Amino acid sequence: MDDFLLRALLGGLGVALAAGPLGAFIVWRRMAYFGDTLAHSGLLGVALGMALQFNPQLGVAATCLLIAIALVLLQRQRVLATDTLLGILAHTSLSLGLVTLAFLETVRIDLTSYLFGDILAISPDDLYWIWGGAGLALAALARLWRPLLAATVHEELAQVEGVPVFTVRLAFMLLIAIVIAVAMKVVGILLITSLLIIPAATARRFARSPESMALLAGGLGCAAVGAGLWASWRWDTPAGPSVVVAAALLFLLGSLLPNRLRRTVWR
Amino acid sequence: MAVNPLPAPCASSPAEPLLTVENVNLAIRGNPILQAIHLQVSAGEIVTLIGPNGAGKSTLVRVVLGLIRPDSGQIRLKPGLRVGYMPQRLAIDDTLPLTVQRFITLGAPAPRERVRAILAEVGAAQVLDSPVQAISGGEFQRMLLARALLREPDLLVLDEPIQGVDLTGQYELYDLISHLRRQRGCGILMVSHELHLVMATTDQVLCLNRHVCCSGHPDQVASHPAYLELFGLDGARRLAIYHHHHNHRHDLHGAVVVEEEPHG
Numbered sequence: 001m002d003d004f005l006l007r008a009l010l011g012g013l014g015v016a017l018a019a020g021p022l023g024a025f026i027v028w029r030r031m032a033y034f035g036d037t038l039a040h041s042g043l044l045g046v047a048l049g050m051a052l053q054f055n056p057q058l059g060v061a062a063t064c065l066l067i068a069i070a071l072v073l074l075q076r077q078r079v080l081a082t083d084t085l086l087g088i089l090a091h092t093s094l095s096l097g098l099v100t101l102a103f104l105e106t107v108r109i110d111l112t113s114y115l116f117g118d119i120l121a122i123s124p125d126d127l128y129w130i131w132g133g134a135g136l137a138l139a140a141l142a143r144l145w146r147p148l149l150a151a152t153v154h155e156e157l158a159q160v161e162g163v164p165v166f167t168v169r170l171a172f173m174l175l176i177a178i179v180i181a182v183a184m185k186v187v188g189i190l191l192i193t194s195l196l197i198i199p200a201a202t203a204r205r206f207a208r209s210p211e212s213m214a215l216l217a218g219g220l221g222c223a224a225v226g227a228g229l230w231a232s233w234r235w236d237t238p239a240g241p242s243v244v245v246a247a248a249l250l251f252l253l254g255s256l257l258p259n260r261l262r263r264t265v266w267r
Numbered sequence: 268m269a270v271n272p273l274p275a276p277c278a279s280s281p282a283e284p285l286l287t288v289e290n291v292n293l294a295i296r297g298n299p300i301l302q303a304i305h306l307q308v309s310a311g312e313i314v315t316l317i318g319p320n321g322a323g324k325s326t327l328v329r330v331v332l333g334l335i336r337p338d339s340g341q342i343r344l345k346p347g348l349r350v351g352y353m354p355q356r357l358a359i360d361d362t363l364p365l366t367v368q369r370f371i372t373l374g375a376p377a378p379r380e381r382v383r384a385i386l387a388e389v390g391a392a393q394v395l396d397s398p399v400q401a402i403s404g405g406e407f408q409r410m411l412l413a414r415a416l417l418r419e420p421d422l423l424v425l426d427e428p429i430q431g432v433d434l435t436g437q438y439e440l441y442d443l444i445s446h447l448r449r450q451r452g453c454g455i456l457m458v459s460h461e462l463h464l465v466m467a468t469t470d471q472v473l474c475l476n477r478h479v480c481c482s483g484h485p486d487q488v489a490s491h492p493a494y495l496e497l498f499g500l501d502g503a504r505r506l507a508i509y510h511h512h513h514n515h516r517h518d519l520h521g522a523v524v525v526e527e528e529p530h531g
Contacts, residue, residue, distance in 0.1 A: 027360075027362045028360050028362055028363045029360075030360065146373075149373060150373045150374060152363070153357075153359055153363070153365070153370070153373060154354055154357050156329070156332075156334055156352075156354055157352060157354050157357070157374070157414075158373075158374070159334060160332050160333075160334070160350065160352040161352075161374035161375070161418070162374075200362075201362070204362050204364065207364045208364050208366075209364055209365075209366070209369065210363060210364060210365065210369075212364070213364055
């Protein structure tokens with residue numbers, strides 16, 4: 001196997017392993033559009049990172065977090081619904097990113113690679129970032145698991161039972177920001193949500209517990225990465241989108257399985 | 268405020284109430300929601316908040332639980348008090364695979380046998396391993412109650428405990444709550460929107476419409492002018508219809524159960 005293909009595979013697997021379990025929470029909490037909004041703001045992070053000359057991935061994570069906090073603050077006014085606010089934030093930050101990039105005359109970037117990913121160009125350095133970020137996110141999620149699950153089911157009940165729900169919510173947003181930052185290279189900011197949502201949605205039909213759904217989502221994400229890369233190599237299709245199409249095919253396949261089989265596959 | 272407390276078999280020293288709410292005021296964006304609220308719950312006592320929609324019942328419950336800070340006034344809990352809370356309207360997303368046993372232990376881990384025992388206590392042992400999305404409204408409320416009881420609470424706070432339950436099931440649940448109070452001797456603060464359903468169960472009623480309109484023993488409240496004004500003569504007449512003695516009741520499956528100790 002070529003080196004660049006191996007790096008692509010390793011990078012994709014790292015992202016999928018973290019995106020699966022985190023995506024399960026995004027599905028349970030109905031935050032798909034929220035994840036999408038944070039991803040859109042990623043380009044602004046890249047632009048700011050380049051303008052201020054620090055690591056673009058840190059820029060992305062920081063911008064995502066700022067947007068998340070902005071949303072929490074904006075939600076306090078109760079005039080505009082959350083989905084309206086998300087729409088405003090998503091497209092404002094994406095456009096602001098594009099405008100900022102235009103001001104950076106000395107920098108020429110390949111916009112497509114940021115929007116749709118450039119998994120075949122993953123460098124060894126990128127791999128450290130991906131596995132470091134994904135590992136950190138997974139370790140934090142494992143520690144956060146019980147209180148986050150309790151708060152996901154009912155925030156006030158969890159709070160009465162002693163869960164610091166505000167801290168937990170903030171930590172969860174931080175994890176999403178980290179995963180978006182590391183996933184950008186693989187599928188790009190416009191497709192990141194699919195890697196969070198589709199494997200988790202596929203896993204739902206086979207899972208009997210929150211844990212099994214999260215683990216299965218990670219596994220299905222990995223399968224999608226493998227299949228997508230193989231298809232991309234075989235038919236010379238764009239790699240990031242191929243991974244997403246593979247994930248969608250797995251979802252379709254899962255939906256078509258008969259009920260009897262579904263119940264016994266995974267416990 | 269304890270106008271007419273019934274003697275409670277398991278009550279500890281009645282001297283110190285479990286919960287005291289003193290002169291609580293709360294306004295949300297200039298809109299007064301709670302005004303000069305006083306309230307007390309002692310061990311073994313059931314206090315019911317009734318009132319129309321928007322009367323501030325759930326808000327008062329949230330203030331008592333410490334989820335909302337009042338603008339002024341005091342909430343005093345007996346030191347070391349354990350509170351069990353049963354929230355209103357809990358919808359669990361279909362995408363979350365969760366069994367009843369798992370739901371009950373979300374707040375604190377507990378061995379399976381203990382969860383089974385508490386579910387049996389609330390009459391829902393049969394759903395231990397069912398997905399939470401697949402159980403009936405009555406079973407769901409019992410599951411919530413079981414989670415609150417797992418904490419061995421001194422005070423139970425129940426926000427509309429009969430929501431989504433059919434009429435027979437509603438009496439069943441109130442009987443159960445009454446039974447739990449006798450069995451465990453805990454104090455209970457609950458919210459209901461209709462007095463006639465809780466007449467037999469409750470010791471004290473607070474009729475709430477942003478302020479306490481009237482309070483006291485359910486019989487007193489039912490004939491109080493402020494109550495009649497708030498709920499209208501219709502409500503009062505319905506009360507007369509429903510306030511009668513049952514010589515039997517039905518269990519979750521509809522079978523007739525002979526009453527051991529008559530109430531009414």
